[in-house]
Amino acid sequence: MMKVSIIGAGPAGLSLAYFLKGRKEFDVTVYESMSKPGVKPCAWGLITGIEGFLPIPKGSIISEIKGFRIYLNNKLIFDIRNKEKLGYIIDKPLFLQKLAEDIGDVKFNSKITLKDNKYYLNDKELDSDKVIIATGHYSVEKSMTIPAIQYITDYEIDKEVVEFYFYSGLLGYAWIFPDREGSKIGIGGYAGVDELKERVKGILKGRIKQFHGARVTDYGVIEDRLNGNYVGEALGTVYAITGEGIRPSIISSKILADSLIDGRDFRKEFKKSKLYWSLNWHAKVLKMSKERDPNAVRLSKAITSSDPELVLRFAIGDFNRLDLIKLFGRSII
Numbered sequence: 403m404m405k406v407s408i409i410g411a412g413p414a415g416l417s418l419a420y421f422l423k424g425r426k427e428f429d430v431t432v433y434e435s436m437s438k439p440g441v442k443p444c445a446w447g448l449i450t451g452i453e454g455f456l457p458i459p460k461g462s463i464i465s466e467i468k469g470f471r472i473y474l475n476n477k478l479i480f481d482i483r484n485k486e487k488l489g490y491i492i493d494k495p496l497f498l499q500k501l502a503e504d505i506g507d508v509k510f511n512s513k514i515t516l517k518d519n520k521y522y523l524n525d526k527e528l529d530s531d532k533v534i535i536a537t538g539h540y541s542v543e544k545s546m547t548i549p550a551i552q553y554i555t556d557y558e559i560d561k562e563v564v565e566f567y568f569y570s571g572l573l574g575y576a577w578i579f580p581d582r583e584g585s586k587i588g589i590g591g592y593a594g595v596d597e598l599k600e601r602v603k604g605i606l607k608g609r610i611k612q613f614h615g616a617r618v619t620d621y622g623v624i625e626d627r628l629n630g631n632y633v634g635e636a637l638g639t640v641y642a643i644t645g646e647g648i649r650p651s652i653i654s655s656k657i658l659a660d661s662l663i664d665g666r667d668f669r670k671e672f673k674k675s676k677l678y679w680s681l682n683w684h685a686k687v688l689k690m691s692k693e694r695d696p697n698a699v700r701l702s703k704a705i706t707s708s709d710p711e712l713v714l715r716f717a718i719g720d721f722n723r724l725d726l727i728k729l730f731g732r733s734i735i
């Protein structure tokens with residue numbers, strides 16, 4: 403039996419443990435430095451697409467998202483409403499807590515340290531055949547991440563709608579997502595925290611209950627880490643343009659779990675996936691914007707003047723080469 407230690411009880415680490423659960427070949431333990439899951443700041447938006455292989459307990463669904471609004475310089479550009487749900491606002495701590503309970507062997511208050519290529523819990527070396535790093539942005543170089551800040555307020559917004567705000571002069575965006583009570587109002591991008599705070603003031607509504615922030619990886623997949631020892635945001639599985647990391651991290655764990663179970667090479671399996679391809683395109687578009695369009699003029703224009711359905715498909719990683727050409731022009735390829 404292979405003893406597997408997973409470091410980090412975020413969406414990546416817990417879903418990996420869930421996918422390996424009940425397999426005789428693996429004895430899995432998850433270590434989490436915090437006292438409970440889901441403490442890291444997040445807006446809790448989850449696009450549909452993982453329900454087939456992971457339970458989303460009903461109680462952890464705050465609302466089903468059926469529409470989105472896009473603003474440019476605070477002017478409403480699109481107000482789209484779907485019949486079908488596009489995703490959910492989940493109570494992420496509860497969702498992760500339920501997953502942890504389902505898995506069983508999750509040790510909280512257990513910060514793992516690395517010394518001379520060995521992993522330790524309270525000075526005792528981890529007794530494992532394989533250690534998998536699922537520590538999110540905490541293990542990613544700062545230069546591969548951007549800051550994101552968020553206010554939790556009592557401002558009530560339509561529970562079925564998420565709002566995105568783009569600005570001339572900012573490579574990044576702000577959002578208003580519904581919460582169980584009130585909303586989460588945040589912003590992330592290529593700017594200092596003070597500038598982000600200043601920008602988001604324009605859409606900040608309601609009484610502020612909490613303010614927090616974290617970094618989010620915008621680099622794309624970190625190729626050196628495709629060795630089967632990293633998963634989730636620690637591997638770079640965040641859509642660089644949107645900052646969406648929950649669903650991609652869970653999908654990366656599914657690919658890693660299947661590779662371990664079937665004895666296949668994770669690097670090869672991951673590189674074959676649509677996830678890898680689409681994550682890399684997001685990172686490439688962002689890199690080109692940083693180099694050639696730092697004020698995001700062309701990127702904002704592409705997003706706000708294209709067919710909203712196409713923009714949505716690009717945002718969630720469900721696009722092809724033709725879509726890229728339609729959005730950004732032939733020179734992108």
Ligand SMILES: Cc1cc2nc3c(=O)[nH]c(=O)nc-3n(C[C@H](O)[C@H](O)[C@H](O)COP(=O)(O)OP(=O)(O)OC[C@H]3O[C@@H](n4cnc5c(N)ncnc54)[C@H](O)[C@@H]3O)c2cc1C
Nearest residue numbers: 410412413414435444445446447514537538634635647648
């Ligand atoms: C402000 C903000 C809003 C966001 N909103 C969204 C959103 O709405 N939708 C979305 O899809 N994505 C969002 N993201 C991104 C998303 O939160 C992450 O990409 C996602 O949680 C990554 O999952 P993960 O499991 O890889 O890492 P994480 O969720 O970061 O989990 C890593 C875990 O590892 C633990 N850990 C770290 N170091 C150690 C250690 N040494 N020992 C033990 N444990 C350790 C941490 O405490 C943490 O619990 C947002 C990010 C930010 C910053």
